[in-house]
Amino acid sequence: MLHPLYTAMALGVTLAALRIYLILPRAKTIPPPPGRASSRSLAVFLGSGGHTSEALALLSGLDFHRYTPRTYYISDGDHLSARKAMDLEDFKGSVSSFSLRMVPRARRVHQHLLTVPLSAMRSFCACTYYMMVAPFTSRADVADVLILNGPGTCCVLGLAVYVNKFFGLRCPRIIYVESFARVEGLSLTGKILRPFTDRFIVQWPQILREGGRGECCGCLV
Numbered sequence: 001m002l003h004p005l006y007t008a009m010a011l012g013v014t015l016a017a018l019r020i021y022l023i024l025p026r027a028k029t030i031p032p033p034p035g036r037a038s039s040r041s042l043a044v045f046l047g048s049g050g051h052t053s054e055a056l057a058l059l060s061g062l063d064f065h066r067y068t069p070r071t072y073y074i075s076d077g078d079h080l081s082a083r084k085a086m087d088l089e090d091f092k093g094s095v096s097s098f099s100l101r102m103v104p105r106a107r108r109v110h111q112h113l114l115t116v117p118l119s120a121m122r123s124f125c126a127c128t129y130y131m132m133v134a135p136f137t138s139r140a141d142v143a144d145v146l147i148l149n150g151p152g153t154c155c156v157l158g159l160a161v162y163v164n165k166f167f168g169l170r171c172p173r174i175i176y177v178e179s180f181a182r183v184e185g186l187s188l189t190g191k192i193l194r195p196f197t198d199r200f201i202v203q204w205p206q207i208l209r210e211g212g213r214g215e216c217c218g219c220l221v
Contacts, residue, residue, distance in 0.1 A: 016166075019166060020162075020166065023162070023165045023166065024195060024196065025196070025197065025198045038066065039065070039066050039067065039068050040066070040067055040144040040145060041067070041068065041069055041070070041071070041141065041143040041144045041145075042059075042062075042067040042068075042069075042070050042071070042143055042144070042145050042147070043070070043071040043072075043073060043143035043145070043146045043147070043172060044058075044059060044070070044071075044072060044073070044146070044147040044148075045072075045073040045074075045103075045146075045147070045148050045149070045151070045153065045154055045157055046072055046073065046074050046075075046078070046081040046082075046084075046085060047075065047081075047149065047150060047151030047153065047154065048075055048078045048080070048081050048151070050179070050181065051149055051150050051151050051179065052078075052080075052081040052084055053084075053221075054149055054177075054179060054180060054221040055147065055149050056084055056085065056088050057220075057221040058147065058149070058177060058220060058221060059088065059147075060088060060091075060092075064089075064092045064094040064096060065094075065096060068094075068096035068097065068098075069096060069097040069098055069099065069141075070089075070096075070097075070098040070099075071098070071099050071100075071101060071143055072085045072098065072099070072100050072101065073101050073103050073127075073130075073157060074100055074101065074102055074103065075102075075103060075104075075105045075151075075153060076102045076103060076104045076105060077105075082100055085098075085100060086100075099140070101130055102126075103123055103126050103127060103130075103153060103156075103157070104119065104122045104123045104126055105119060105123060105153055106119060106120040106123040106124075106152050106153040106155065106156045107119060107120065107152050107153075120156060123153055123156045124156045124159060124160060127156050127157045127159070127160035128160045128163055130160070131160045131161060131163065131164050131171065132160075132163065132164055132169060135170070142164070142170050142171060142172060143172045144172055144173065145172055145173050145174075145175060146161065146172035146173070146174050146175070147175050147176075147177065148174060148175070148176045148177070148189075148193065148197075149176070149177045149178070149179060150178065150179045150182075150187050150189050150190065151189065152188075152189055154176075154189050154193065155189055155192050155193060158174060158193050158196055158197075161174060162196065173198040173199075174193070174196065174197045174198050174199075175197065175198065175199045175201065176190065176193050176194070176197040176199070176200050176201065177201045177203075177220060178190050178200075178201065178202040178203060178207065179203075180203050180219065180220075180221050182202070182203075182204070182207065183204045183206070183207075184204075184206060184207070185207060186202075186207060190202075194212060194213055194214065195213065197213075199215070200213050200214040200215070201214070201215055201216070201217050201220070202214055202215070202216050202217075203216070203217070203218065203219050203220055203221075204216065
């Protein structure tokens with residue numbers, strides 16, 4: 001006879017797995033929200049270097065009066081991406097609000113694999129704070145849409161979104177745009193996040209030959 005503790009643990013794991021299954025996205029496109037408002041809040045992760053350039057190129061074509069306020073998640077210490085985000089805001093001449101949020105890197109370049117779990121946990125705690133705690137302790141709010149495009153910290157940010165979703169809290173819908181540099185296959189981040197995004201977009205059609213969720217919208221950057 002199984003010990004009651006083992007039975008309870010098995011039941012808890014089963015219910016958690018069922019909950020995760022039920023909250024996974026079912027459609028490849030985002031249905032329009034009921035009572036569509038004139039504006040929507042937007043968040044984007046700037047992953048430094050080429051990822052930042054691509055993410056900002058995506059945002060540059062948007063009407064900032066409609067997508068407001070905007071939140072930029074930036075890796076801790078990435079002052080160049082922060083500067084580029086502010087330059088874009090200046091270029092667009094936006095009068096609406098925006099904010100910068102620093103997130104510890106889940107993994108730094110050449111970081112030893114043994115130390116990655118610790119840094120990833122620090123990053124996850126920061127992302128969870130922004131998604132779950134900050135809306136209750138400050139004027140910060142959770143965005144309606146979150147745009148991700150590749151760096152490893154995107155996985156941590158996506159996980160934080162699903163923590164909110166798991167507990168029925170407000171969370172953004174995730175749009176993942178694979179990097180323009182990924183011509184023949186998905187990045188590791190793309191492979192991980194593909195089942196969990198509300199919309200998964202690639203820029204080269206051959207990436208979708210093997211099947212799976214996703215859509216090709218051509219070159220976006």
